[in-house]
Amino acid sequence: MVRFESLSYIYAKDMPYATTAIEDIDLEIAKGKITAIIGKTGSGKSTLIQHLNALLLPTKGKLIIEDHVIEADKRASDLKALRKRVGLVFQFSEYQLFEETILKDVAFGPKNFGFGEEEAIEKAKGALKLVGLDETYYERSPLDISGGQKRRAAIAGILAIDPEIIVLDEPTAGLDPKGSKEMIGLFYKLNKELHKTIILVTHDNEIVYNYADEVVLLDKGHIIEKKDAKTFFEDTALLERLDILRPQIIALKEALNKKGLKLGDDIHTIEDLAGYWRQHG
Amino acid sequence: MSRVCNPFFIIMAIIEVRDLHFSYREDIEAVKGVSFSIEKGSYTTILGHNGSGKSTIAKLIAGLLEAKSGDIYIDGQRLNIETIGDIRKKLGIVFQNPDNQFIASSVREDIAFGLENYCVDPLKMDDIINRYAELVGMKENLDKEPSNLSGGQKQRVAIAGILAMHPSIVIFDEATSMLDPTGKEEIKKIIYDLHGDDKLTILSITHDIEEALKSDHIIVMNEGKVYKTGKPHTIFNDAKGLRAIGLDIPFTYKVKEAMQKEGIDIPYTDTIEELAEVLWSDLKA
Numbered sequence: 001m002v003r004f005e006s007l008s009y010i011y012a013k014d015m016p017y018a019t020t021a022i023e024d025i026d027l028e029i030a031k032g033k034i035t036a037i038i039g040k041t042g043s044g045k046s047t048l049i050q051h052l053n054a055l056l057l058p059t060k061g062k063l064i065i066e067d068h069v070i071e072a073d074k075r076a077s078d079l080k081a082l083r084k085r086v087g088l089v090f091q092f093s094e095y096q097l098f099e100e101t102i103l104k105d106v107a108f109g110p111k112n113f114g115f116g117e118e119e120a121i122e123k124a125k126g127a128l129k130l131v132g133l134d135e136t137y138y139e140r141s142p143l144d145i146s147g148g149q150k151r152r153a154a155i156a157g158i159l160a161i162d163p164e165i166i167v168l169d170e171p172t173a174g175l176d177p178k179g180s181k182e183m184i185g186l187f188y189k190l191n192k193e194l195h196k197t198i199i200l201v202t203h204d205n206e207i208v209y210n211y212a213d214e215v216v217l218l219d220k221g222h223i224i225e226k227k228d229a230k231t232f233f234e235d236t237a238l239l240e241r242l243d244i245l246r247p248q249i250i251a252l253k254e255a256l257n258k259k260g261l262k263l264g265d266d267i268h269t270i271e272d273l274a275g276y277w278r279q280h281g
Numbered sequence: 282m283s284r285v286c287n288p289f290f291i292i293m294a295i296i297e298v299r300d301l302h303f304s305y306r307e308d309i310e311a312v313k314g315v316s317f318s319i320e321k322g323s324y325t326t327i328l329g330h331n332g333s334g335k336s337t338i339a340k341l342i343a344g345l346l347e348a349k350s351g352d353i354y355i356d357g358q359r360l361n362i363e364t365i366g367d368i369r370k371k372l373g374i375v376f377q378n379p380d381n382q383f384i385a386s387s388v389r390e391d392i393a394f395g396l397e398n399y400c401v402d403p404l405k406m407d408d409i410i411n412r413y414a415e416l417v418g419m420k421e422n423l424d425k426e427p428s429n430l431s432g433g434q435k436q437r438v439a440i441a442g443i444l445a446m447h448p449s450i451v452i453f454d455e456a457t458s459m460l461d462p463t464g465k466e467e468i469k470k471i472i473y474d475l476h477g478d479d480k481l482t483i484l485s486i487t488h489d490i491e492e493a494l495k496s497d498h499i500i501v502m503n504e505g506k507v508y509k510t511g512k513p514h515t516i517f518n519d520a521k522g523l524r525a526i527g528l529d530i531p532f533t534y535k536v537k538e539a540m541q542k543e544g545i546d547i548p549y550t551d552t553i554e555e556l557a558e559v560l561w562s563d564l565k566a
Contacts, residue, residue: 041431041461147331174458176330176488178527203461245462248532248553255557261564270532274539281545281564 002029002052002165002197007061009047021047022221025061029214034191034198036208036229038244039218045201046091048218049167052199053086054079065165084113087163091170094150097142097157102133105142106156113161120160127160128153131186148179152186159190165197166190172204180204184211209233209247209268217242234265249273294318294354295450295482296342301351303337311337313505314351319498321449324476324483326493328516329502330527338502339454339486343374356449373443377455379435383427388419391427392442399446413441417471433464440471451475453485457492465489490517494531494551501528514549536560 004027011019022044029035037045050056051063054070062071068082090096099105107117107124115123128137131152137145142153151171158166168187172180188211190196202208208215208229215232217225219242225232233239233250246254249270253263267273296319303312312334319325329335340346342353344365353360355368376382385391392410401409414420417437427435436456443451453472457465469492476483476497485492493499499516501508503526509516517523517530520538524530530538533550540547547563550556 040463176527177490177529178330205462243463245466251553252532252536252557255553256560259557259561261561270536270539273536274543274545277540277545277560277564278543 003064010059033213035214036212043218044221086165087158088167093154103138123160127156131156167199295321297354299352302349322479323497325498326496333502334505335502373448374452375456379432382439389423413445417441433467450482
């Protein structure tokens with residue numbers, strides 16, 4: 001269980017240019033689900049998720065993750081155990097690859113968490129298999145593979161320490177359609193097959209609509225809405241007011257609605273739509 | 282060479298690429314014999330996944346990379362060391378990363394930079410800057426610093442700076458891929474609005490199939506070769522082929538495909554509004 005309690009974070013606190021990035025955040029993130037955190041650039045999404053493994057400590061309030069409590073001005077108890085539990089994958093994480101070979105790079109994490117050489121290598125191999133990089137990649141340089149593969153190698157580095165909660169900041173940014181598809185497939189599998197809790201920051205509302213269970217909307221450092229992802233995008237007035245790009249199927253439903261055809265909330269995909277036409281056309 | 286002297290060719294094709302080869306490393310060829318031509322005043326997209334060679338083509342045309350073999354003709358001139366100065370004056374390029382292109386300390390100075398390099402009369406400069414800042418919707422932000430601008434706004438400034446120099450060709454090299462959805466839409470709208478000016482040829486390198494759908498002509502690249510060229514309708518009619526090379530078809534085409542599977546035939550559409558209209562009339566019928 002992850003719970004934020006009246007949590008605020010101020011950058012450069014006590015300085016003339018102090019900026020409140022997030023304010024009075026009360027939020028519970030469900031275990032075993034995919035939660036998408038959305039909002040405009042500068043709305044506080046990245047600040048919020050950096051609290052999840054205590055990279056940032058709250059200025060006010062607290063964050064509870066299972067038995068860890070992260071409080072204002074107090075160093076989190078047993079930081080290492082927390083960071084083993086919560087894996088944070090940064091935006092453009094492939095820039096952090098640094099070892100000579102992919103296998104060494106992925107094994108770096110578990111070694112750092114105290115596993116012996118052999119065990120770390122075993123864990124690295126398992127993680128690489130998960131992200132779809134087979135043994136032919138082990139000895140290759142991380143600089144030598146495609147952008148999508150690099151990012152998956154970077155994620156393997158996090159998976160090798162087997163966290164329960166995986167936080168991904170813009171995992172598909174800059175990837176081509178094929179790379180994006182593979183990335184989405186990967187975190188969907190981590191959730192559905194390995195039951196990992198996935199927290200996802202993204203600008204891509206197609207992903208949010210099609211794959212997330214819950215959506216949390218941030219605006220100017222505040223939580224505006226927390227809802228079931230499918231229901232969220234049916235709220236036309238809210239989307240309009242906050243200038244949120246609609247997933248294409250929602251845009252089509254709205255356009256049909258204007259013509260006088262009200263389609264039910266149970267139509268989520270192109271296939272659902274085609275099925276409706278077969279029955280009613 | 283004979284085609285260069287053909288007046289028909291000079292009028293029609295502003296960019297002609299013939300049997301182009303290029304390698305970054307000796308053992309791997311990034312561009313493997315690419316040929317195509319681009320009509321003057323058209324809006325062409327080069328579509329392909331990462332590593333297909335599409336960005337390399339853009340850099341070869343802009344003379345930022347030198348081909349191993351093959352020819353590039355721009356406006357009838359063969360690109361080589363003697364002509365590159367002339368050709369560069371006709372051609373502007375907008376790159377992927379907005380931060381790498383903003384060099385001055387304000388929007389005004391950034392747009393002025395190119396003009397100063399071209400020794401434009403300082404008395405005329407303000408007018409030119411205002412005109413192009415307005416064109417990209419940045420007139421209210423002329424005195425802003427880059428740190429106060431979004432990625433999309435920085436890209437718009439880069440576009441204004443390029444247009445102020447009156448190029449006949451503008452290349453967008455994945456100019457939207459690092460932007461958030463709002464920024465992407467801003468830039469795609471500007472590109473779309475620019476097209477229609479028959480003096481300006483637009484070449485956009487992208488993996489955004491929805492953008493390609495709005496262009497006049499598409500060149501699909503795969504593994505360093507041209508997979509197919511044609512009008513959007515022809516290209517996106519080949520869902521199977523595109524998916525085999527890691528691309529997909531636009532949303533409106535996917536809906537048509539799903540309807541077909543249910544035995545319902547609807548015409549091709551390009552926008553969601555058109556699609557809604559078509560579906561609505563089908564249901565009423």
